Structure formats: C-alpha cells, structure tokens
Amino acid sequence: MTFPALVTERRDDGSIVSQVEMLDDARLPPGEVSVDVEWAGFNYKDGLCLTGGGGLVRTYPHVGGIDFAGTVRDSTDPRYVPGQAVVLTGWRVGELHWGGFAGRARVQADWLVPLPLEMNTRQAMILGTAGLTAMLAVNRLAHAGVAPDDGEVLVTGAAGGVGSMSVSLLSRLGYQVAALSGRPQHGEKLVALGAKSLVERAEFLAQPDKPLESARWAGAIDSVGGVVLGKLLKQIRPGGAVASLGNAGGIEINTTVLPFILRGVSLLGIDSVMQPYEARLEAWDRLASLFDFPAYDGMVEEVGLADLPEAAGRILRGEISGRVLVRPR
Missing domain, CATH: 3.90.180.10 (Medium-chain alcohol dehydrogenases, catalytic domain)
Structure with missing residues (x-):
C-alpha cells in the first residue's frame, strides 16, 4: 500500500x-x-x-x-x-x-x-510542539514562584504559535498577561485569547537602554531572544523569572549581571526537543484539561x-x- x-x-x-x-x-x-x-x-x-x-x-x-x-x-x-x-x-x-x-x-x-482520551489527533496538532513548549514554560514559571497575583507576565512573540498558546494558557490559569508583538494586526485575536494588554515591539525597544530598568513584569515567556530578551531581563521584578524558548530575534543577548544579583531574576531554559517521557506525558495531560480549543x-x-x-x-x-x-x- x-x-x-x-x-x-x-x-x-x-x-x-x-x-x-x-x-x-x-x-x-x-x-x-x-x-x-x-x-x-x-x-x-x-x-x-x-x-x-x-x-x-x-x-x-x-x-x-x-x-x-x-x-x-x-x-x-x-x-x-x-x-x-x-x-x-x-x-x-x-x-x-x-x-x-x-x-x-x-x-x-x-x-x-x-x-489523552479527551483529545483527538487534530487537537493534538493544534497544540503540537508549540503547545507542549508553552505548557513546559508555564509550568517552569510556576515552579520558579511566579504566581497569578504577582503582577503582569509578558509574553513576547505573542502572535506566533508558542506565544499565542502561552497567552491562552496563562490567562486560563488566572495570570495577568501582556502580549508583545511586532504585528499589531493580530491584537484583537490576542485579546480574545486572554491578553489584558498589548505591547508593540518597536515601542518596547525604543525605550532608552540602561543597565537596569524599571521593574515592570512579574515574569515572562520569551520566544524571540536577541535584543528583546536582553531588554526584558532588565525589566523583571525582584524574584521574577523569564522562560526562554526561542531565538527568532537572534541567538545572542546583551545584558548585565545586575538583574540577577540585584533583583534575583531567574532565566529558565525550555528544551522541548529532548524532554523525557514522563514530563511529556504530564504536559499533554494538563493541556487536555486546560487548553481552550x-x-x-x-x-x-x-x-x-x-x-x-x-x-x-x-x-x-x-x-x-x-x-x-x-x-x-
């Protein structure tokens, strides 16, 4: 055949x-x-x-x-x-x-x-690698102590697959989500997924660059990397964390040690490619009950x-x- x-x-x-x-x-x-x-x-x-x-x-x-x-x-x-x-x-x-x-x-x-029995194969591919990666990132943020009541969580690259699913998952869990994107035409869709505010990428990057900037975000999920991640780290509140999972904006970041030694910020790497079986199983089971298809x-x-x-x-x-x-x- x-x-x-x-x-x-x-x-x-x-x-x-x-x-x-x-x-x-x-x-x-x-x-x-x-x-x-x-x-x-x-x-x-x-x-x-x-x-x-x-x-x-x-x-x-x-x-x-x-x-x-x-x-x-x-x-x-x-x-x-x-x-x-x-x-x-x-x-x-x-x-x-x-x-x-x-x-x-x-x-x-x-x-x-x-x-999971609650999910069909089409739904599985609506999620796919993007959904699994987003779920792993959300789990890591929560384990790092970023809670829904701590303040806004920024999602970069929010119009993409991982970003948009991160917006949806965080919102479903009660987080206040800010969605950063260079494509403002997708703003309404991101609000429909649960974003409470929209941040335009050019405006975000246009702010004067300093070694340490005003603490604004309780945490973040970053799928962009490059200059966006470098700037983002300087704006995380004390004790906050950033889950890093992409490099669409470049593989190099320009930052200082100040966010880490003065604010205790954590940078969490998310690898969805070589995740062990049990971690995948847990993430898929949680997606089946949490994601709003x-x-x-x-x-x-x-x-x-x-x-x-x-x-x-x-x-x-x-x-x-x-x-x-x-x-x-």
Missing part, C-alpha cells in the same frame, strides 16, 4: 526542492512503531528544513515534519497497539529522522506519547502537502500567525 509524502531533495547545483511522491513502507526508516499520520504541524523549524536553512537536515532525500499525530498501524513495542492515538514532538524527528509530512511514519516507541480556532490554518513549499517562505518571513495544520492524506 502506498501513501503520499512530501519528499525534499538536494539537487546537484545545491538547490533544495520538495514535491509530493507516492511511497511504500519499504522507503520508511527503521523503527518500532508505524503510524498512520492524520495531522502534522508546520513550524519555523519545518520552514528551515524545507529550504535547507540552519543545516538541520543532513541527508537527502528527506521527509520533514517535526510533529505529527495519528493512529498506530503496527508496533513491536507492547506499549502501543494498532488503532491507538499517539502524538510525536521533538527527538530531531523531521530533521535527522523522517517526520510527519507523509501519510505514514515509522519511529522509535520512546519518541511517542499516547494521546474553541477560543483558539481563529488562529488555525489548514494546508495540504503540496502547499508546504510556499508556506515555508511565509513562516520564515514572519507572515504566519498561530498554528498551521497539515493534512498529509
């Missing part, structure tokens, strides 16, 4: 091209579990993989897709049985290992998580495999908000 897949190739001249092909199981990489993919997500990393950016893909031909959800087709691992709904995020799938931009995938059993519906776009090369350009140019879902069949 064959299935469609978006196969990415590197031509002799070094150019990267992707096109839909029909494959069979013999083409799939080794693994313990085969999954009939019902939905995949489309992320910034996927845009890089489809264009050859970042050196994420090492061998060609390649099938991208860093997260997907579907049902088990067959398994040599007793934890998974045919027909069981599962989700996969991380583990360099879609980068070093073939991913979810296909009607079928074969992966290691340890990379999968069984879906109806409120997020206006932030969801659906595409097919053939649409992905065009979508790659859009996501790398910062023209996509919310989540893009891929129908591989």
Whole structure:
C-alpha cells in the first residue's frame, strides 16, 4: 500500500526542492512503531528544513515534519497497539529522522506519547510542539514562584504559535498577561485569547537602554531572544523569572549581571526537543484539561502537502500567525 509524502531533495547545483511522491513502507526508516499520520504541524523549524536553512537536515532525500499525530498501524513495542492515538514532538524527528509530512511514519516507541482520551489527533496538532513548549514554560514559571497575583507576565512573540498558546494558557490559569508583538494586526485575536494588554515591539525597544530598568513584569515567556530578551531581563521584578524558548530575534543577548544579583531574576531554559517521557506525558495531560480549543480556532490554518513549499517562505518571513495544520492524506 502506498501513501503520499512530501519528499525534499538536494539537487546537484545545491538547490533544495520538495514535491509530493507516492511511497511504500519499504522507503520508511527503521523503527518500532508505524503510524498512520492524520495531522502534522508546520513550524519555523519545518520552514528551515524545507529550504535547507540552519543545516538541520543532513541527508537527502528527506521527509520533514517535526510533529505529527495519528493512529498506530503496527508496533513491536507492547506499549502501543494498532488503532491507538499517539502524538510525536521533538527527538530531531523531521530533521535527522523522517517526520510527519507523509501519510505514514515509522519511529522509535520512546519518541511517542499516547494521546489523552479527551483529545483527538487534530487537537493534538493544534497544540503540537508549540503547545507542549508553552505548557513546559508555564509550568517552569510556576515552579520558579511566579504566581497569578504577582503582577503582569509578558509574553513576547505573542502572535506566533508558542506565544499565542502561552497567552491562552496563562490567562486560563488566572495570570495577568501582556502580549508583545511586532504585528499589531493580530491584537484583537490576542485579546480574545486572554491578553489584558498589548505591547508593540518597536515601542518596547525604543525605550532608552540602561543597565537596569524599571521593574515592570512579574515574569515572562520569551520566544524571540536577541535584543528583546536582553531588554526584558532588565525589566523583571525582584524574584521574577523569564522562560526562554526561542531565538527568532537572534541567538545572542546583551545584558548585565545586575538583574540577577540585584533583583534575583531567574532565566529558565525550555528544551522541548529532548524532554523525557514522563514530563511529556504530564504536559499533554494538563493541556487536555486546560487548553481552550474553541477560543483558539481563529488562529488555525489548514494546508495540504503540496502547499508546504510556499508556506515555508511565509513562516520564515514572519507572515504566519498561530498554528498551521497539515493534512498529509
């Protein structure tokens, strides 16, 4: 039985091209579990993989897709049985290992998580890597002592997938959320997700830069990095924390030790790629009961495999908000 897949190739001249092909199981990489993919997500990393950016893909031909959800087709691992709904995020799938931009995938059993009974596969991919990362960040902030009554929590890159889901999750937990974005046209959607105030990125960065600035935020979730994170750290209140999980604005930060030694600020790194199984399971179970899917519906776009090369350009140019879902069949 064959299935469609978006196969990415590197031509002799070094150019990267992707096109839909029909494959069979013999083409799939080794693994313990085969999954009939019902939905995949489309992320910034996927845009890089489809264009050859970042050196994420090492061998060609390649099938991208860093997260997907579907049902088990067959398994040599007793934890998974045919027909069981599962989700996969991380583990360099879609980068070093073939991913979810296909009607079928074969992966290691340890990379999968069984879906909570309250969640279907489409909902799992509305969340995807973005939702898991946002949940991990919210959990870390709470464990670091940032409570709903402590004051405003800033979410940067708020119009993106991780940012918008962070806004929603924090709001549902009772936090006062301020949403920072360079795309003011998405302000109404962010308010609908629970943002209490909107911060325009240019205005935020235009303020005079000082070694230590007025303490404004109880905590923050930052998906931008670069100059935004550097400035943000100087504005966190004493005892506050920042969860850092992205680098769309750059991998370098310019800051001082003052926020850390004078205000006791914590910088919390969030790695969603290599999270252990138990942490993933806990996060997915919490997402199933906490996330407001109806409120997020206006932030969801659906595409097919053939649409992905065009979508790659859009996501790398910062023209996509919310989540893009891929129908591989």
